[in-house]
Amino acid sequence: MSIENIPEIYIKNKSENLDLFVYDFRMTNDVVKSKVNLGMNMFSFLQVGKKQVHFAGTSVAVNQDQSLLLKKGNWLWTELLDTKAIYYCKLFFFSERKLKEFLEKHSKNKKIAIEDTPFFVIRNDSYITTYLSSLSTIKEAPSIFANSLLSVKFEELMLYLLQKYGEKFEIYLHSLIAKETSPFKKIVESKIHSNLKLEEIAFLCNMSLSTFKRHFIKEYNTSAGRWFKDKRLQKAKETLELDNLKPSDIYLDFGYNNLSNFSIAFKNKFGINPSEITS
Structure with a gap:
């Protein structure tokens, strides 16, 4: 784009x-x-x-x-x-x-x-x-x-x-008119629970995607994709535990295009299907 x-x-x-x-x-x-x-x-x-x-x-x-x-x-x-x-x-x-x-x-x-x-x-x-x-x-x-x-x-x-x-x-x-201060980590961590793509977060950091990924590894010692995936799945689990919601209600909010991919990723991380979570 x-x-x-x-x-x-x-x-x-x-x-x-x-x-x-x-x-x-x-x-x-x-x-x-x-x-x-x-x-x-x-x-x-x-x-x-x-x-x-x-x-x-x-x-x-x-x-x-x-x-x-x-x-x-x-x-x-x-x-x-x-x-x-x-x-x-x-x-x-x-x-x-x-x-x-x-x-x-x-x-x-x-x-x-x-x-x-x-x-x-x-x-x-x-x-x-x-x-x-x-x-x-x-x-x-x-x-x-x-x-x-x-x-x-x-x-x-x-x-x-x-x-x-x-x-x-x-x-x-x-x-x-004050000098801008936008620390990299502040930007990244404010987008944990958004459904923005890495390319979009990189743009907000005024970086190309490749530069963003390199800088991310230096800051967090892991890949951006893996880090965001883990953080968002953890938040999804907390949301299902605390709120009266179904997996079908939330998967889009955590960056997944379909329920099947969300369920597979969730089970790989936590060992259970998201539908097994009860509040």
């Missing part, structure tokens, strides 16, 4: 060095775990559909009642149609320079969150609805005024969210 460089692929004039950019993204087919290199921090205002994103150490899912502010970097995006035959979200990209300008003007708090969360969930409300409508009208403005208007709209949105979420949002904004 190729990597999409966003917002570059949406910008018509490639010579432009934009600090702010708005794009209306629409599609009519589901997209699952597409690889995205996000070159700017971005607001994703979901209008129709569902969205799930994976970053280095975490993931989040939202519907049209929520929007996201996403940190630049490598992401896996899943975008799903809802009841309507279209997926639509308005994307608002902003540069680090614009963010620094805003913080210098409006923020005195330079605390950084202990947990480096790459996303901020925004609850959509009447203001957001009205704001997005006004943002759309900028496209109709003469180009000589568009950038100035967009700059005003960016500051307006940031001030509103700062007022709405207070220190929590302020600290998050500062984290976007």
